[in-house]
Amino acid sequence: xxxxxxxxxxxxxxxxxxxxxxxxxxxxxxxxxxxxxxxxxxxxxxxxxxxxxxxxxxxxxxxxxxxxxxxxxxxxxxxxxxxxxxxxxxxxxxxxxxxxxxxxxxxxxxxxxxxxxxxxxxxxxxxxxxxxxxxxxxxxxxxxxxxxxxxxxxxxxxxxxxxxxxxxxxxxxxxxxxxxxxxxxxxxxxxxxxxxxxxxxxxxxxxxxxxxxxxxxxxxxxxxxxxxxxxxxxxxxxxxxxxxxxxxxxxxxxxxxxxxxxxxxxxxx
Ligand SMILES: C[S@@+](CC[C@H](N)C(=O)[O-])C[C@H]1O[C@@H](n2cnc3c(N)ncnc32)[C@H](O)[C@@H]1O
Numbered sequence: 001x002x003x004x005x006x007x008x009x010x011x012x013x014x015x016x017x018x019x020x021x022x023x024x025x026x027x028x029x030x031x032x033x034x035x036x037x038x039x040x041x042x043x044x045x046x047x048x049x050x051x052x053x054x055x056x057x058x059x060x061x062x063x064x065x066x067x068x069x070x071x072x073x074x075x076x077x078x079x080x081x082x083x084x085x086x087x088x089x090x091x092x093x094x095x096x097x098x099x100x101x102x103x104x105x106x107x108x109x110x111x112x113x114x115x116x117x118x119x120x121x122x123x124x125x126x127x128x129x130x131x132x133x134x135x136x137x138x139x140x141x142x143x144x145x146x147x148x149x150x151x152x153x154x155x156x157x158x159x160x161x162x163x164x165x166x167x168x169x170x171x172x173x174x175x176x177x178x179x180x181x182x183x184x185x186x187x188x189x190x191x192x193x194x195x196x197x198x199x200x201x202x203x204x205x206x207x208x209x210x211x212x213x214x215x216x217x218x219x220x221x222x223x224x225x226x227x228x229x230x231x232x233x234x235x236x237x238x239x240x241x242x243x244x245x246x247x248x249x250x251x252x253x254x255x256x257x258x259x260x261x262x263x264x265x266x267x268x269x
Pocket of ligand 1: 167
């Protein structure tokens with residue numbers, strides 16, 4: 001952890017600001033059990049329809065949050081110099097017309113748009129139908145699929161690179177670890193993995209992110225690094241920054257960018 005981060009208070013400045021559970025339309029408070037039940041139902045709807053449609057009370061919590069935010073997220077975050085530098089790192093190392101999986105692709109900007117403009121074949125996956133609709137419109141040369149990355153099967157060794165920018169935060173720690181292992185397997189040997197997250201030691205932290213109720217789980221920076229190593233990646237470079245989203249009420253948030261390579265076949269889960 002760098003000096004800036006160690007001085008930072010143990011809250012997620014723009015992500016969860018204050019503990020609270022969002023009231024439902026009927027005025028009830030949502031419980032962890034309730035949210036998990038909604039999530040279970042949403043997975044079944046995805047299996048049947050190929051797309052998770054959500055409303056305030058049902059479906060993926062991440063989809064509900066990012067359906068509500070849509071392009072506001074891009075306006076607040078897409079100007080990040082660290083995110084663009086991370087993409088530049090990837091662009092310098094990708095083979096021509098590389099196949100890239102962008103997990104939690106959001107509005108398609110900057111990740112899918114940058115890679116696609118450089119001639120790479122991008123598959124973006126996002127659980128938010130609104131984000132997928134925006135990304136498909138903004139980055140027509142990339143392919144986008146709507147669904148939960150945890151449920152989507154991909155062939156082993158079928159991608160030259162995986163991008164995972166800020167899409168882990170609404171998964172449990174076990175799910176984050178399991179997903180990393182699975183995503184490493186979809187990389188060809190020597191494939192590249194770029195990851196960014198908010199590196200704070202929080203679990204099921206209820207708060208507010210850009211006006212939306214969220215429940216956030218993450219790890220301290222050294223534990224994120226440990227996790228990607230255990231998943232079978234070699235960390236080639238690491239960068240910690242404080243980023244202030246472009247919003248009037250925003251405060252800086254710590255961000256960790258990891259640039260990694262898959263040296264060989266990943267270990268089993
Ligand atoms: C914080 S935004 C980041 C968007 C983009 N990666 C970026 O950095 O600009 C997180 C995105 O991940 C998506 N997401 C969160 N959990 C997901 C999951 N389990 N499966 C697929 N997408 C997910 C959200 O819908 C949202 O669009």
